Amino acid sequence: MYKTIIISTILSSLLLAEGFDYKGNIGVETAYINHDTVGKRDNQKSLTLALELKEKINEGQFVFSGKAILDKDDKNRRYFDANDLYYKHNFENSDLLIGRNTRFWGAMEFYNHTDNFNTKDWLDDPFDYDSKIGAWNIAYTHYFENSEVAFIAKLYEENQRVQDGKSANNFLPPNYSKKLEREKGEDRATFYLKYSGSGDEIQIDYTLLYQNGYDEQRYLSPVKGSVRQHAYIVNKLMGYATLVNGETIYKTELAYTKSENDYVSDYAQLSFGLEHTIYGIWDKSDLGLLVEYYRYDAKDKQKLGAKDFGNLFADDLTLGFRLSLNDGADSDLLGGLAIDRDNHEKILFIEYNTRLYNKYKLGLSYQHLSPENGSTFKELDRATLELGYYF
Helix, strand or coil, X not given: CHHHHHHHHHHHHHHHCCXXXXXXXXXXXXXXXXXXXXXXXXXXXXXXXXXXXEEEECCEEEEEEEEEEEECCCHHHEEEEEEEEEEEEECXXXXXXXXXXXXXXXXXXXXXXXXXXXXXXXXXXXXXXXXXXXXXEEEEEEECCCEEEEEEEECCCCCCCCCXXXXXXXXXXXXXXXXXXXXXXXXXXXXXXXXXXXXCCCEEEEEEEEEEEECCCCEEEEECCEEEEEECEEEEEEEEEEEEECCEEEEEEEEEEEECCCCECCEEEEEEEXXXXXXXXECCEEEEEEEEEEEEEECCCCCECCCCCCCCCCEEEEEEEEEECCCCCCCEEXXXXXXXXXXXXXXXXXXXXXXXXXXXXXXXXXXXXXXCCCCCXXXXXXXXXXXXXXX
16 A cells, blocks of 8 residues: 555656656557467567656656556556665765666676665566666665765565466466565564665776675475565675776676575676777677676585576576667677586577667667576577657
8 A cells, every 4th residue: 555655656747747857658469489488479569668857846756657468368457666766865975865766787798686675577578687676775875985885775675476377488387376475574674784886087987785684596395386586685786897998898797696595596696707909890880799707606505506596607607799789779789609518508699779760769679598407497589679759
């Protein structure tokens, strides 16, 4: 009930205010999915809407951003989410945020194991790691000359909804329930201490994080005839950084998680890579070459680890490229291939984005997933077309 009251109050204030800023887009998305799983659809068609509203009030600002999906065939993908719905008050050298918002953490291009604040939105796309469910939180940030420190309390763990049973993007058993089992109950908050800084003489940006509370990983277990996700308590240390040296960017992410659950192993994660840009490789176009490596190491092999959580980046080498055409339509092409060095799991993807007549955006993408035998995921090929009008 309190969430509904907060949402309606903030939206009413924004819509009645004069001169607020807004932007958004409305579009169509159609996908063809080639797979061998009996009883699954091979296509997906939907209408999408995204909207962002901002209103400055004295020393503060109200922010709302939401997305809506109306799927032709999947009743579960007919929903609206308020991903950002918060008020931020600015002080002289600090700010205070109260409400619901999304955060993006990490340095790597293809996958960020330090990006664990928000629950991933599997209803939208389980393979789009930027698609998130907003998190209710209170955050205080203090700013220094070249750094900042933030204290964040995430108040609630979101349920992870999935597409319906006939969707090729649903890899869970038919008796899956979206109801989340929380080890310490709904009132147990998750706390973060975040420090970010940058170098004076060298181009380096870095972030250090400490987390106490619910982990982003969740294991599946039967409860009263259904299979549910279980959220458990951890202590976690994380860090990520980027260093720019000429035409090359060096990146890394590190994390160590101490589990307080008897079934889940402590685990370490690391990733490192680089992106080298060749400017003017073809007319005005720039080509970025990417190499990244990801590792997940469970400390107790008798407990739950990467495979049990369906982690696709357990021991992976990724090669990729980014071609920026630098034309009037902001066209770019991004592609990559991730190969698991242990079980030879493969993820291949390529995506192209451009603008048409300034107001329209066209996106084309292809993805191939070849998981190992016994994986939570199944082999599939997916081709997607997106066309949107931006306002």
